[in-house]
Amino acid sequence: MSFQPVKFYQTGTFTVGNRLLPDGERSVQSTVRRHNSLNSGHRACQGCGEALGARYAIDAAMEVTGGQLIAANATGCLEVFSTPYPETSWQVPWIHSLFGNTAAVATGIAAALRVKGREDVRVVAQGGDGGTTDIGFGCLSGMFERNDDVLYICYDNGAYMNTGVQRSSATPPAARTATTAAVGSTPGNTFGQGKDLPAIAMAHGIPYVATATVSELRDLEAKVRRAMEFRGARYLHILVPCPLGWGHDSSLTIRMARLAHESGIFPVFEAENGEVTGVAKIRRQVPVEEYLKPQKRYAHLFSPRPNEDVIRRIQAQADRNIRRYRLLQDS
Amino acid sequence: MRKPFAITLDPGSSLANHTGSWRTLRPEYLDRLPPCNNACPAGENIQAWLFQAESGDYEAAWRSLVQNNPMPAVMGRVCYHPCEGACNRAQLDSSVGINSVEHFLGDEALRRGWKFDPPAAPTGRKVLVVGAGPSGLSAAYHLARLGHAVEIREAGPMAGGMMRFGIPKYRLPRDVLDAEVRRILDLGVKLTLNAKVDDVMVAKQEGGFDAVFLAVGAHIAKRAYIPANEAAKIMDAVSVLRGMEGADKPLLGRRVVVYGGGNTAIDVARTAKRLGAEEAMIVYRRTREKMPAHDFEVQDALEEGVLIKWLSTIKEAGEGAITVEKMELDAKGVPQPTGEFEKLEADSVVLALGQDVDLSLLDRVPGLEIADGVVKVGANMMTAHPGIFAGGDMVPAERTVTVAIGHGKKAARNIDAWLRGGTYDPGPKHELAAFDKLNAWYYSDAPKTVRPMLDLQKRITSFDEVVLSLDANTALFEARRCLSCGNCFECDNCYGVCPDNAVVKLGPGNRFRFNYDYCKGCGVCAAECPCGAIRMVPEEI
Ligand SMILES: Cc1cc2nc3c(=O)[nH]c(=O)nc-3n(C[C@H](O)[C@H](O)[C@H](O)COP(=O)(O)OP(=O)(O)OC[C@H]3O[C@@H](n4cnc5c(N)ncnc54)[C@H](O)[C@@H]3O)c2cc1C
Ligand SMILES: Cc1ncc(C[n+]2csc(CCOP(=O)(O)OP(=O)(O)O)c2C)c(N)n1
Ligand code: SF4
Ligand code: SF4
Ligand code: SF4
Ligand SMILES: [Mg+2]
Numbered sequence: 001m002s003f004q005p006v007k008f009y010q011t012g013t014f015t016v017g018n019r020l021l022p023d024g025e026r027s028v029q030s031t032v033r034r035h036n037s038l039n040s041g042h043r044a045c046q047g048c049g050e051a052l053g054a055r056y057a058i059d060a061a062m063e064v065t066g067g068q069l070i071a072a073n074a075t076g077c078l079e080v081f082s083t084p085y086p087e088t089s090w091q092v093p094w095i096h097s098l099f100g101n102t103a104a105v106a107t108g109i110a111a112a113l114r115v116k117g118r119e120d121v122r123v124v125a126q127g128g129d130g131g132t133t134d135i136g137f138g139c140l141s142g143m144f145e146r147n148d149d150v151l152y153i154c155y156d157n158g159a160y161m162n163t164g165v166q167r168s169s170a171t172p173p174a175a176r177t178a179t180t181a182a183v184g185s186t187p188g189n190t191f192g193q194g195k196d197l198p199a200i201a202m203a204h205g206i207p208y209v210a211t212a213t214v215s216e217l218r219d220l221e222a223k224v225r226r227a228m229e230f231r232g233a234r235y236l237h238i239l240v241p242c243p244l245g246w247g248h249d250s251s252l253t254i255r256m257a258r259l260a261h262e263s264g265i266f267p268v269f270e271a272e273n274g275e276v277t278g279v280a281k282i283r284r285q286v287p288v289e290e291y292l293k294p295q296k297r298y299a300h301l302f303s304p305r306p307n308e309d310v311i312r313r314i315q316a317q318a319d320r321n322i323r324r325y326r327l328l329q330d331s
Numbered sequence: 332m333r334k335p336f337a338i339t340l341d342p343g344s345s346l347a348n349h350t351g352s353w354r355t356l357r358p359e360y361l362d363r364l365p366p367c368n369n370a371c372p373a374g375e376n377i378q379a380w381l382f383q384a385e386s387g388d389y390e391a392a393w394r395s396l397v398q399n400n401p402m403p404a405v406m407g408r409v410c411y412h413p414c415e416g417a418c419n420r421a422q423l424d425s426s427v428g429i430n431s432v433e434h435f436l437g438d439e440a441l442r443r444g445w446k447f448d449p450p451a452a453p454t455g456r457k458v459l460v461v462g463a464g465p466s467g468l469s470a471a472y473h474l475a476r477l478g479h480a481v482e483i484r485e486a487g488p489m490a491g492g493m494m495r496f497g498i499p500k501y502r503l504p505r506d507v508l509d510a511e512v513r514r515i516l517d518l519g520v521k522l523t524l525n526a527k528v529d530d531v532m533v534a535k536q537e538g539g540f541d542a543v544f545l546a547v548g549a550h551i552a553k554r555a556y557i558p559a560n561e562a563a564k565i566m567d568a569v570s571v572l573r574g575m576e577g578a579d580k581p582l583l584g585r586r587v588v589v590y591g592g593g594n595t596a597i598d599v600a601r602t603a604k605r606l607g608a609e610e611a612m613i614v615y616r617r618t619r620e621k622m623p624a625h626d627f628e629v630q631d632a633l634e635e636g637v638l639i640k641w642l643s644t645i646k647e648a649g650e651g652a653i654t655v656e657k658m659e660l661d662a663k664g665v666p667q668p669t670g671e672f673e674k675l676e677a678d679s680v681v682l683a684l685g686q687d688v689d690l691s692l693l694d695r696v697p698g699l700e701i702a703d704g705v706v707k708v709g710a711n712m713m714t715a716h717p718g719i720f721a722g723g724d725m726v727p728a729e730r731t732v733t734v735a736i737g738h739g740k741k742a743a744r745n746i747d748a749w750l751r752g753g754t755y756d757p758g759p760k761h762e763l764a765a766f767d768k769l770n771a772w773y774y775s776d777a778p779k780t781v782r783p784m785l786d787l788q789k790r791i792t793s794f795d796e797v798v799l800s801l802d803a804n805t806a807l808f809e810a811r812r813c814l815s816c817g818n819c820f821e822c823d824n825c826y827g828v829c830p831d832n833a834v835v836k837l838g839p840g841n842r843f844r845f846n847y848d849y850c851k852g853c854g855v856c857a858a859e860c861p862c863g864a865i866r867m868v869p870e871e872i
């Protein structure tokens with residue numbers, strides 16, 4: 001891991017800051033000089049994980065690049081809630097494109113900067129899981145394959161939230177969405193479909209691929225920092241719980257992300273040149289039920305009676321992640 | 332301004348959009364009552380002084396500690412630390428070693444010669460304190476800081492009460508006690524030794540005192556009827572321990588039997604060992620679980636070779652031997668005789684069966700209420716006689732140094748209010764920061780640091796102190812294990828996790844503020860505050 005927790009501190013450094021830490025060891029988010037790239041007044045829902053994840057990631061990128069950053073943004077919640085004409089919450093040079101072509105737009109910006117000899121200015125592209133895994137997938141794969149000098153950030157909330165919670169190829173199995181109703185013999189989204197985009201990105205052999213969640217800020221910031229040490233195509237996949245689409249209380253956003261990691265549902269790791277170089281170990285392992293229960297998109301798994309079979313299948317997936325990425329402390 | 336094609340409005344910032352209007356719940360910062368503070372009989376603000384110790388500012392920590400308790404070096408050695416029993420950290424790994432940090436802070440203050448803040452301006456009022464035990468000393472300290480003229484009259488030749496004439500040196504070295512007493516006297520408290528008060532009404536009147544605090548302790552040893560022949564040597568624990576302070580140490584013989592199951596019995600047995608007894612045996616009528624002595628004290632005694640005979644009573648004492656009867660617990664847990672007897676060798680028998688209060692100085696005080704041999708006091712520590720307050724072992728309460736010190740503080744604050752013609756109002760208690768108010772995920776594992784102990788051989792051959800202090804490093808580590816229950820420790824979580832940047836960081840020591848123009852009331856900050864210092868309350872709409 002690029003992030004080393006400081007041992008035996010009052011609270012370790014799992015918190016955002018801590019008054020006792022020397023300045024250099026504090027997170028960007030704990031400082032008053034943080035950029036607030038995504039500023040107040042945006043129209044994201046209460047407790048929006050995507051708004052939080054975007055500020056975490058772009059603030060960290062702004063910090064490492066000294067403010068020399070341009071962001072391209074796909075259509076989706078992040079664009080719609082931040083920039084209803086003529087207002088914007090963005091405090092970075094920011095370009096909106098289409099739902100499906102952000103990677104291509106970012107490639108173009110990077111090419112233009114190269115031509116102008118402005119390689120000090122770095123480029124990020126960002127979009128939701130729909131824009132990334134579905135409609136923007138071709139552009140993204142091309143960007144990887146050409147190894148264009150762009151950090152692509154996917155904010156994964158597991159569906160097309162902006163248009164009313166339709167299924168994407170990042171929607172997890174059994175989850176209810178507007179297009180995967182909780183009816184029939186296999187209610188919710190089907191098992192065995194969808195795309196594991198971090199793995200696909202790694203298969204392109206690009207310099208850097210990482211996953212993160214909004215529950216581990218320091219890990220997330222360290223990954224943005226690491227990503228910026230490379231030139232070429234880089235991919236960061238951030239799990240961002242969505243109170244509206246997942247149906248959990250708005251106060252539980254970070255908790256849901258934490259449980260996704262600690263249950264093994266969402267493996268947090270990083271990879272360089274196609275090889276896993278670090279994983280965020282599970283500190284206090286929890287059964288998947290603990291993650292599933294607070295979410296209304298899984299309510300059909302628990303009432304009228306528990307659907308043991310499906311819960312077992314979800315647990316098996318989590319267990320496979322735990323094995324595959326060696327997520328437990330002593331593995 | 333010329334605008335591009337199809338653009339009609341100037342770009343603006345979303346700051347114009349006050350999303351605070353969406354809110355139905357409002358986050359609020361608050362201080363909750365940490366369970367340690369709640370459990371401390373001396374009312375220490377433990378969380379607050381640990382908070383200061385965490386940054387290595389030991390002097391500030393000590394200054395905040397002594398606002399409530401003037402004797403941290405004594406406390407760090409003899410307090411039974413109920414705070415640790417209540418500590419939330421116990422539910423994660425093990426409680427914070429509050430007592431050991433207090434021990435370190437107390438010693439550090441003595442090493443560095445820190446003095447108390449000077450007293451408030453003189454009030455012109457005079458208060459008499461009877462008894463220089465912990466309760467009297469504590470009251471004197473607080474009264475002096477409030478600006479009152481205080482005189483302590485002590486029957487004995489030295490101050491300290493049971494801290495000197497009960498608690499053995501190997502648990503409380505006398506230089507430590509002396510130094511902490513001296514620091515209180517340095518505030519201008521007058522101490523008159525060898526000055527037993529026989530009649531408190533007379534003393535009050537003759538000395539022109541405006542109020543009196545009584546803290547005479549409980550010094551009359553309780554006896555049990557044991558048929559004994561003349562040659563049997565039977566003593567009581569209080570006299571034995573008191574004798575340890577004089578030039579001639581008590582002669583206990585090679586085999587010593589101590590009768591009783593409290594901490595005093597343990598102290599006598601451990602003292603006997605150190606005086607050279609080959610065998611020190613405690614005879615107690617019930618079982619280890621039922622023993623009033625604390626487990627850690629029993630443990631220390633057993634390590635030093637003290638023997639304990641459970642479920643036994645002494646039937647008879649003769650020359651060089653005693654007869655004990657085996658007991659059996661009945662269904663209610665009460666020991667019942669079995670009729671089985673056993674003879675044990677014993678050169679002396681020490682009775683450690685508790686103490687009664689000598690109330691003779693109160694004979695002529697009208698209107699007092701006395702029940703079970705102790706004096707009743709109200710919530711303000713005042714007896715039924717106006718202007719006469721009492722605390723410590725002589726009032727109905729648990730008998731510990733810490734309770735006595737707590738009584739002294741409480742009495743002092745009430746005496747002060749009473750002298751000013753008002754009543755003391757400590758303000759409402761904060762709600763408890765119970766474990767379920769915390770988000771414990773944020774706290775990393777950190778095993779408790781235990782204080783070093785003197786090696787066993789030295790323990791049983793000398794009166795050197797057994798439990799040693801942490802050093803600056805280990806004390807710092809231990810202080811940092813505190814979860815800061817219910818009180819912001821500036822971890823920056825709320826500031827970091829708000830999706831709407833609606834938390835304003837006010838800088839070191841100043842905590843945070845909500846910007847209600849943008850806070851949407853999601854509750855993430857409250858859910859992610861590790862220590863439970865934020866609550867969500869319904870917004871008035
Ligand atoms: C052996 C032993 C070990 C103990 N160990 C611990 C321990 O480890 N931790 C703990 O918390 N508690 C311990 N205790 C209990 C603790 O010592 C007492 O609860 C505490 O000292 C009570 O304080 P006090 O101020 O009420 O009375 P005391 O400490 O008894 O002080 C009363 C003082 O008043 C004086 N006095 C009495 N009558 C008069 C008079 N008429 N005029 C003037 N002065 C008078 C006495 O000489 C004495 O100095 C122990 C007790 C004993 C006996
Ligand atoms: C070509 C095209 N098709 C459909 C849409 C409508 N549309 C806008 S955002 C969106 C879904 C966005 O989902 P995702 O990328 O997951 O982002 P989220 O809103 O969940 O953050 C869709 C379908 C569009 N803008 N363009
Ligand atoms: S963790 Fe700290 S504040 Fe909480 S009960 Fe323990 S000592 Fe007190
Ligand atoms: S996290 Fe922010 S928006 Fe949510 S309740 Fe707290 S201050 Fe308000
Ligand atoms: S989250 Fe941290 S900084 Fe905010 S109130 Fe709680 S302890 Fe203080
Ligand atoms: Mg989405």
